[in-house]
Amino acid sequence: MNNTTVIPVTGTDPYDVIIGHGLLGSLEEQLGSRVAKVLIVHPPTLGARAVKLREQLLATYEVYLAEVPDAEDAKRIEVASFCWQVMGQTDFTRTDAVIGLGGGATTDLAGFVAATWLRGVRLIQCPTSVAGIVDAAVGGKTGINTAEGKNLVGSFYAPAAVVVDLDTLDTLPRNEILAGFAEIVKCGFIGEPEILDIIEADPDRATDPTTPEFRRVVELSVALKARVVSEDFKESGLREILNYGHTLGHAIEHAERYRWRHGAAISVGMVFAAELGRIAGSLSDDVVDRHRAILSSLTLPIDYPLGRWKTLLATMQRDKKARAGMMRFIVLDEVGKPTVLAGPDETLLFAAYQEVGV
Incomplete structure (x- = not known):
């Protein structure tokens, strides 16, 4: 073909x-x-x-x-x-x-x-x-x-x-395309920085299904996921990195009874994960700011009501990625270098959430 x-x-x-x-x-x-x-x-x-x-x-x-x-x-x-x-x-x-x-x-x-x-x-x-x-x-x-x-x-x-x-x-609504781009941005931060460069250069072209830029970021994202799942099909190790932003994101979806688009929830979840990495001492302020700038350029949300924290925490504690009652979060050491933060203190989590709470 x-x-x-x-x-x-x-x-x-x-x-x-x-x-x-x-x-x-x-x-x-x-x-x-x-x-x-x-x-x-x-x-x-x-x-x-x-x-x-x-x-x-x-x-x-x-x-x-x-x-x-x-x-x-x-x-x-x-x-x-x-x-x-x-x-x-x-x-x-x-x-x-x-x-x-x-x-x-x-x-x-x-x-x-x-x-x-x-x-x-x-x-x-x-x-x-x-x-x-x-x-x-x-x-x-x-x-x-x-x-x-x-x-x-x-x-x-x-x-x-x-x-x-x-x-x-061709007929996909614009807001659906933008919501889906949260997963593409995720791939950029965890392993394909070229994606971030393409979006930053021209968000409109990157998100237009008729352009070479759109196809490029889609293929880079698929290729990254293919490499990861080829090595770790059942999420016993490496595949966990694909959950960047998803622990809080899934909790938001549950809190909203799935009325929020998945990408919108994951967008907030990624900013939270970036703040968590920064507070834990592994991520620079510049990379956290880059999260906010890129996601905002795609009109994706980067904050969530501060008063919902207890509900979100309870859902995260039941998350399928938790092991032996210990919560696990994917954070970044830097762009393209994800790692696992296991069992963080709840005060650390709340401190990170305060940075996305409004």
Whole structure:
């Protein structure tokens, strides 16, 4: 295919992340000849695109649609159960397949459904949001939320392929693009400083899906995640660095009952993590200021109500990354050098939070 980028994810279950234009028109290559039935999991906003994809695939497969709620409302056990019901009533076997067509929440759900049906069926992820492309759909993390927190139920399950059709971004609202850029900024700070330089040079071009700058920062982000998850699929070590900004970010999402966009919450979480690194003595004031400047240039939030601290702390203490009751935070020694801060004193955490609290 012309102008197509293939980024390999290696490890026990290797697969490719394929980035380019018009790729949804060739999904048969990834589905393969053994598949007989396909379930397309999609949100309402992608109903027309899902119908078109179904019509395309009907020449080769039996194809069923599962429309699920938008955003985090999709990541509930009741929605997963609905997908299982569709698969059960249409006699899906272990050689059939699930396609996740949508943003990060949709791909998280679709992955969980594929991982759990008959202990695992073929999965093709087709992310259609910035966050889905650079984060959720790559790496094999699947999951749903519970009343107690985000992604507390899930599994690690590698897809057969991740197909990134850049044409699906054409109608993405501007605020969705900017929210997704929080994950791209994260990749810049933890390991790909070129991303930060590109955004600083021209935020508008960097966030315009039609420009080479946009594609460059997306591919740098995907390549970084691919390298990390290839080395550490089940988050036993290196993969933790991808959680930069996520411990507080997930707590904010939970406090807001998932009405905040993921990227907005992670943006605040990154500023908090930067302040935590500075107060712990590992990060310079200049790098903390750079966090605020870059995120603000993308109109992402960098503060949160000071009075919500106790609620956020309680949620962070239940975070899936905690070990033996000890909270763990990813902080930076400098740009591109993340490290783990384990079991910090609560007074240190509150001091950092005061820097983002309003």
